[in-house]
Amino acid sequence: MRDYYDVVVVGGGIVGVFATLDLALRGASVLLLERRRICSGTSGRSHGMLHSGARYATTDPKAAEECIKENRILTEIAPHCIRDVGGFFVSVSPEEEEYHHQLVSSCKRAGIPSTDVDVDLLRTLEPNITPKARSAILVPDKVVYARDLAYSALLVALSKGASVVEGASVERIRVEGGQVTGVEAFSSSGFFKLRCRGVVNAAGPWCGEVAKKAGLSVEVIPAAGVMGVASASLTRHIINRMRPPSDGDIIVPYAAGATIAGTTAKLTEDLERIEVGEEDAEIILQECGEVVPALREVGFSRLYASVRPLIAKNGGETDLREMTRSFEIIDHSEEGVEGFVTAVGGKLTTGRLIAENAVNTIARHLGIPTGSFTDKTRLNHPSKEEAKDIRAALEAGEVVGQLRTMIDESLETIDGERYWSLLLPLVFAKRIGERG
């Protein structure tokens, strides 16, 4: 590892990964430090949905507009990580049917296309929908595979000179004379120090803890959510309840034989140990089962949970469902620490946009280019040159951790096909290399 980088990114979730790619594309030297594995935090434990924004259209229009914009961008740059299944909002009561019109007009205002769908057609398309269904609209909700997206972005980042270390926990951010000068971290090979001019704090729900390591304070509201996996294919489309965001309102056909239903939202004290109770499963089965009764018959084969990093505003907001799903970039130079930026809040869907805003903020301090760099960088069509550069980065030790093993092994197995169409040219490059 080198002893100097322009910027160190802390946290290898979707925000940290896109920040790393973005900085590398701007020509900065960048190191990503992730204390566990890429996507081991919230990003690898989401509901798997690339939101159209319709869910937030009536209550959180800013988040809704961000979602539809990013939904389009990610579909364009990373089609291999997204399944365009479409999403229905379905009403099953007179109150929900009343919400239908409000939802349609809010979607229109946010620029989200929505189409009214006749209930008979809905039942033909989705035979497991309840006979109680009263009305439906179709919106561009999609399934997203977060790890594939993160790995694909990192491979391109590697080809542009980025370095990635998994299993490295940042313990201190050094600040001298009001300027970030370096980081100190622990990894399995021990304690190490680096010099740098900037740090992007992309630690999701842990970003308050990381800010403390620079002597700063960031308040995040940690809202835990539980999801249940049913081992069956129950729907073809994503099914949302036709109502404002609430517990147990989304069913995602994540993969063949795997349906994910959720979520719940409650404050958690301990980010490392989220309580997953039977009552969570019951709420989800009850609420989602109102739209797809077969879910109750199948039940859940497992439950999992993660924590939303929500923005703390005015200290007084307590209804977790009403808090914004938009994001905030905190420039800590305003508190006297130049070169330190924290990204808080947002969605998996908007991770690229959050990273772009965080990087633009730090770029202004470091004198590197500002603008939009990741919105047109395709993550599934590398050039031969990029493929060669990734191989060279691996050989130069720019990747430390299981990610390195995965990339290496994928070159030789079918996993390369599943994860990254990007790996294909690498296989050829290697075979040609072997033949001399």
Ligand SMILES: Cc1cc2nc3c(=O)[nH]c(=O)nc-3n(C[C@H](O)[C@H](O)[C@H](O)COP(=O)(O)OP(=O)(O)OC[C@H]3O[C@@H](n4cnc5c(N)ncnc54)[C@H](O)[C@@H]3O)c2cc1C
């Ligand atoms: C239940 C639930 C369901 C969701 N479903 C969806 C969905 O379907 N669609 C959607 O768009 N959004 C969804 N979200 C929101 C979305 O998942 C998150 O907003 C997003 O993944 C956050 O990404 P992140 O990169 O900010 O944080 P994370 O993914 O949590 O990444 C932060 C990383 O920082 C690392 N880290 C922490 N401390 C340190 C340190 N000291 N040193 C080094 N590394 C450190 C952590 O290990 C972690 O990997 C959901 C959220 C929840 C809670």
